[in-house]
Amino acid sequence: MGNTESNTYDVIVIGAGISGLICGCYLSKAGKKVLIIEQHDRPGGYFTSFRRKGFLFDAAAHSFGNYREGGHVRKILTDLGVPELARIKRCNPSDMVIAPECIVTYWNDVPSTIAGLSNIFPHEEKNIVNFFKFISSAGISDFVKLKDKTFDFLLRQFFIDSRLRSVLALPVFGNGGLPPSRLQAFSGIKIFSEFIVDGGYYTEGGIQALPNALANIVKHNGGAIVYKKRVEKIIIQNGAVTGVELTNREKLHGRIVVSACDMRQTYTMLFGDHVVDDEVTKQLNTMTPSLSTFILYMGLREPFKETPKAGVNSWYLTDWDLDATYSRVERCDFSDVGAFMFRVSPDQKTALAFIGAPYYSRSFWKENKRKTADEFFARIEHSIPGLREQVAYIEAASPATLERYTLNYQGAAFGWAKSPSQMSAIMACKSSRLQGLLFTGHWTSIGFGLPGTCYSGYETARRILKKEITR
Amino acid sequence: MEDVEQGIRAIVAEVSGADEQEITIETKFAEDLEVDSIKAIEITVAIEKKFKVSVRDEDVPNIMTMRQAVELVTRLLKQKKA
Numbered sequence: 001m002g003n004t005e006s007n008t009y010d011v012i013v014i015g016a017g018i019s020g021l022i023c024g025c026y027l028s029k030a031g032k033k034v035l036i037i038e039q040h041d042r043p044g045g046y047f048t049s050f051r052r053k054g055f056l057f058d059a060a061a062h063s064f065g066n067y068r069e070g071g072h073v074r075k076i077l078t079d080l081g082v083p084e085l086a087r088i089k090r091c092n093p094s095d096m097v098i099a100p101e102c103i104v105t106y107w108n109d110v111p112s113t114i115a116g117l118s119n120i121f122p123h124e125e126k127n128i129v130n131f132f133k134f135i136s137s138a139g140i141s142d143f144v145k146l147k148d149k150t151f152d153f154l155l156r157q158f159f160i161d162s163r164l165r166s167v168l169a170l171p172v173f174g175n176g177g178l179p180p181s182r183l184q185a186f187s188g189i190k191i192f193s194e195f196i197v198d199g200g201y202y203t204e205g206g207i208q209a210l211p212n213a214l215a216n217i218v219k220h221n222g223g224a225i226v227y228k229k230r231v232e233k234i235i236i237q238n239g240a241v242t243g244v245e246l247t248n249r250e251k252l253h254g255r256i257v258v259s260a261c262d263m264r265q266t267y268t269m270l271f272g273d274h275v276v277d278d279e280v281t282k283q284l285n286t287m288t289p290s291l292s293t294f295i296l297y298m299g300l301r302e303p304f305k306e307t308p309k310a311g312v313n314s315w316y317l318t319d320w321d322l323d324a325t326y327s328r329v330e331r332c333d334f335s336d337v338g339a340f341m342f343r344v345s346p347d348q349k350t351a352l353a354f355i356g357a358p359y360y361s362r363s364f365w366k367e368n369k370r371k372t373a374d375e376f377f378a379r380i381e382h383s384i385p386g387l388r389e390q391v392a393y394i395e396a397a398s399p400a401t402l403e404r405y406t407l408n409y410q411g412a413a414f415g416w417a418k419s420p421s422q423m424s425a426i427m428a429c430k431s432s433r434l435q436g437l438l439f440t441g442h443w444t445s446i447g448f449g450l451p452g453t454c455y456s457g458y459e460t461a462r463r464i465l466k467k468e469i470t471r
Numbered sequence: 472m473e474d475v476e477q478g479i480r481a482i483v484a485e486v487s488g489a490d491e492q493e494i495t496i497e498t499k500f501a502e503d504l505e506v507d508s509i510k511a512i513e514i515t516v517a518i519e520k521k522f523k524v525s526v527r528d529e530d531v532p533n534i535m536t537m538r539q540a541v542e543l544v545t546r547l548l549k550q551k552k553a
Contacts, residue, residue: 140501140535143508144515145528186512424520427513431485447509455509463488 003253009035011464012244012254014231014270017045017406018450019441020260021214022457023464025080028221030465035252036218037244039230044211045406046413047450053393055299055350058207060402060413062343062352063091063313064450065199073194076454085213087204091311091346094200097167098308098383099317104167106196110136113197121164131158131168135193143186148420151188152180166320171196174315174341176448177291177356177414179322187418187446194451202311202346233272234259234437241436244270256436258460262409263429263443264289280429287425290418291329292399292411294357294372296380299393303348308384311346315339316383329356332368334375342380351391353380357399359410365398372398414449415442438464475522475548476541482517483537486510498537511535518544524551 011027013020016038028034042048046060066073067088077083093113095106102120107113114132118125134142146154151172155165169180172191176183203209215225232247234257243253259266264284308314317339319325325338340355355376373396381387399411408415416426423446430444440460445452476496484491487504500506506514515526515534524547526534533539 138508140506140508140511141531144511144526144531144534147512147516147526186508423512424516427516428520445509446512459488466488 007250007252008243009033009252009254011035011256011258012037012252013258013260014234014244014266015045015260015407015441016040016043016211016215016225016227017260017441017453018047018211018214019453019457019460020045020258021211021218022076022080022454023258023260023440023461024218024223024225025214025221026458026461027464028218028223029080030461032223032464032468034218034221034223035254036215036223036225037229037231037246037252038225038227039407040405041227042208042211043215043225043227044208046402046408047207047211048405049206049208052297052395053299055297055393056206056345057297057299057350057395058345058352059397059405060293060295060354061450062207062345063094063200063202063311064210065094065195065201066451066454067201068198071194071198071451072458073451073454076458080214080217082210082213082217085216086209088201089204089346091200091202093309093312095171095196095313095315096308097170097315097317099163099167100320101163102167106171106199108200110197117164121161124159124161124164127158127160128164132197134158135189135197138189143189146185146189147423149185150181150420151183151185154185154188155180163320166317166322168192169322170315170317170339171313171341173322173326174339174354174356176418178417178419179326181323182326182417182419184418184420184423184446187448190451191448195449200311200313204346231270234266234270236271236434239435241434254436256438256464258438258440258464260439260441260457262407262412263415263439264409265407266439280433283425283429287422287429288417288419289359289408289410289412290414290416291356292359292402293354293397293413294334294376294399295352295354295397295402296373296376297395297397298351298353298387298391300344300349300351300390301392302390304344304351304390305348308342308344310344310348312343314342316342316380318383326356330358332358332360332372334372334379336379340376340380342384351387359399359403359412362400362403365400369396369398369400372396415445418446418448475544476537478521479518479537479540479544482514482521483540486513486517494537496537496541500535500537514540522548524548 402411
């Protein structure tokens with residue numbers, strides 16, 4: 001079928017994850033004819049919810065950060081009108097770290113958090129104050145100086161007590177998939193300041209309300225979103241992108257294509273036999289994706305009124321050594337897992353728990369999913385006695401499940417592993433050499449989660465609109 | 472010097488999304504091109520890779536404008552040769 005008005009768009013976005021949706025919102029708002037193609041039956045990527053046996057579960061992401069006054073996420077969501085469509089609330093506290101000898105609480109009021117930490121680690125009081133001052137006021141030069149450093153390097157600049165470093169780093173590890181000794185410092189600071197210090201926001205009625213609002217905004221602006229359709233390849237003619245072909249052979253035309261999906265897949269599958277950039281393809285094959293996760297979804301018999309308080313991301317630390325924890329995760333040894341996150345939904349009806357997990361292979365998880373779920377549940381029960389009696393229904397997602405639903409390579413939860421050694425490669429392969437093709441999302445950035453993908457989607461739209469004006 | 476300037480201009484354009492023609496030797500990254508911390512890291516890392524130089528901590532404050540970046544890279548390249 002040739003180009004007709006009905007199958008021709010200004011911009012085609014592959015993937016209705018947060019970055020694809022944000023990009024689509026801004027482009028459609030600017031009057032561009034936008035089509036977003038999503039393989040799943042709903043928008044959101046890792047920000048989706050699903051129903052089972054009458055329970056509503058958030059599939060992966062369940063809260064977000066950086067929604068403070070002046071935060072990027074608040075600016076973007078407000079700019080697009082999301083607060084008018086979805087009710088955004090905040091948990092107080094947002095996070096807790098439950099360690100062997102102490103409980104660290106992250107209150108919405110930062111001075112209270114600092115006071116609590118100083119109470120537990122009085123010998124580090126001054127350093128705690130200085131650290132929080134640094135993360136809230138660090139300027140461009142400070143960040144550039146940390147370009148090749150790890151988050152552990154930064155923590156050691158401030159703190160002597162390794163236990164304090166571990167309780168500060170655990171939620172960062174959980175939200176970034178790398179222990180502090182392997183995580184790039186910039187990424188670590190951003191997770192700490194944007195997810196933890198300014199974290200705990202959620203949409204009432206499940207996280208799906210957020211992507212649903214964004215999808216409605218795209219449609220309200222005249223854009224279109226199609227679900228359960230998969231892009232087979234990106235069509236390239238004379239070195240420029242001209243559209244996409246779906247698995248049902250349907251062809252859709254557009255001068256600009258934004259790939260908001262897994263970057264490796266874009267290069268190795270969507271370009272087909274067309275060698276776009278041999279150097280980048282080779283580079284991508286040597287790069288390491290971030291860790292995936294193993295998730296348990298629990299439907300509760302009664303509203304959960306015990307500790308930990310509903311809505312709070314509770315991080316359980318059983319081994320102070322986060323490197324040892326990471327090694328166990330890499331070996332897929334969950335029998336005595338050193339750390340996990342547990343959260344009861346704000347409506348107290350369900351609970352979600354996750355641990356980092358390697359991908360290995362689809363067949364590995366087919367064989368080991370049930371066993372891992374049992375081991376993991378037993379581990380949680382050890383920390384939260386009596387939980388079993390409260391659980392009416394339980395379901396698990398392995399890295400293979402996450403890959404199946406989101407098409408993220410190896411179920412990677414955060415795009416590429418954000419280690420200092422991969423910084424330059426992540427940056428080098430994020431721009432396509434092809435006219436009309438752009439990348440967006442967590443595979444293109446050293447940023448993380450909703451703050452990272454919001455920023456990326458906004459930036460991609462800004463670039464397209466700027467070039468369109470100067471064309 | 473011109474090669475250095477052109478090389479840096481291409482990197483800055485790529486990272487910031489600005490057109491190369493917009494970028495002159497007087498361009499200030501943050502003020503003129505909305506370069507934030509993430510883009511500043513990207514520019515610095517890309518410069519290090521392209522020119523095979525290492526930007527040390529004390530040089531970081533001197534890589535925030537086109538003129539500074541060109542002067543710094545030129546100096547680092549000279550030091551490398553010497």
